[in-house]
Amino acid sequence: MSREAGGSKDSQKHRRLHWSEFSRFAARIGHTLEAVTETEDWMLEFFVWFLVAGAMKPGTLANYRASLSVIQDAAGQDISHAMRSRALKLERRDRHGKHRARTPQEFSELLCAAEKLDDGVVHVIRLMRWLGLRMREALMCGRSLESWRDLILQGDRRLPVERGAKNGRPRRTEVLADHVEETLDAIDAALAFCRDRDFELITGCHDDLKSAKARLKSRFDQLPMRKELGSHSLRFTYAVDFGNAALDRGIPPVEVLTQLSDRLGHGPSRVKMILEVYCWQIRHRFPDKMRLPVDFTPLKKPDRTKPSSPATASASERMQPDKGDGRRRRWPARGRRAATHHAGSQRAHRLT
Structure with a gap:
């Protein structure tokens, strides 16, 4: 899933490591995840507050939340509403940094x-x-x-x-x-x-x-x-x-x-x-005071009235191939080679 989401090899590796850490946290609180789609919003929120309690810096925490969002989105789950900084009242990271121009x-x-x-x-x-x-x-x-x-x-x-x-x-x-x-x-x-x-x-x-x-x-x-x-x-x-x-x-x-x-x-x-x-x-x-593009661009809210949206679709609906949302899914071809590839994909799906 991380590979299909794209990005550099380092980004893909970090996504896998972050989600693996989350799955171990879920097991510690008594919820062993057999598949990515078994994740619930409250587990993700608990994990975020667990990282905050461990004095994780806001920038690193933002990277963790981004990794989890990408993985869940690849699995067909929209968790943006559960991981939003404003909703969780998280401290914003300071992007000013420490660098300056050289003379x-x-x-x-x-x-x-x-x-x-x-x-x-x-x-x-x-x-x-x-x-x-x-x-x-x-x-x-x-x-x-x-x-x-x-x-x-x-x-x-x-x-x-x-x-x-x-x-x-x-x-x-x-x-x-x-x-x-x-x-x-x-x-x-x-x-x-x-x-x-x-x-x-x-x-x-x-x-x-x-x-x-x-x-x-x-x-x-x-x-x-x-x-x-x-x-x-x-x-x-x-x-x-x-x-x-x-x-x-x-x-x-x-x-x-x-x-x-x-x-x-x-x-x-x-x-x-x-x-x-x-x-x-x-x-x-x-x-x-300048009116920058980000200052007047409205925030798009997800439409939760459609039963086919990823955030509200049931597990059985998410397993059906997409026909109208534009997202492409890869389905294995027929034959012995495809069966082997499909089994490996299912194992990778459980292990992220």
Whole structure:
């Protein structure tokens, strides 16, 4: 179910671990779950308060609730009404974080320290800073560098990020208008470095992505990239430069936030988070009161009057194939191979 719901491999693994922890909690209170569909709302609410009593941080708690909601939704159960923060009166997580944008002097000092350590790390840092890439995106962008260079030379500043994007969602970043030369120079240098290395900027000990990511993280730990100046501060630097340049060109503040949210890969609906998190250092340049898209988008309430809705359908109804709600279900083909696959799916269904 977690695999069918999509997302990165880490997200799928965390969903399975979170739901397994919930099933063990249910067994401790005397309700052994043989299948995901046997879950009841009160069990989920009890589990949430159990985590709150254990002093779990609001951000981690939100991840647990999201994992349970995704699994239950894949099983045909809508539990959004039972896991809503407002209904449970849970503390909201503080998304302001601890990162900030780097000054030009701090960025130069970081590059000097990285040059003494690893040339590949230098290229990763420059790409993250000038294109606002995540660490995984910069690590895997080797085969995209040549096409990026060609687009910039053709006058196109929108570059597609197709490898390493979060949750597998391709996005398009944008070259900063005032730093086209620096960006092009960073791309050329990275391309020349990785062309003879199978387009890998960082190579791990096991010659796979996991070991390369671990190697890059260990290199970051050896550099002055901790706390407020961690690796994510490079994306903050890109965001501040983008916001300042867009405001200087006279673009409306809400449009600036919408564009920045899109360039960072968060989508157009996260403008409030972009303002409070990535742009907190230039918050004074935005009006105190703005009507952001999320401020006037009505909350869609689930229609509980339809007997065929996932939240109210009986167990027998949920087992029937969907015909009108648009959700696709996979039914095993006939034959011995299908029977084996179906048995494995049922076992995975019970074990999440």
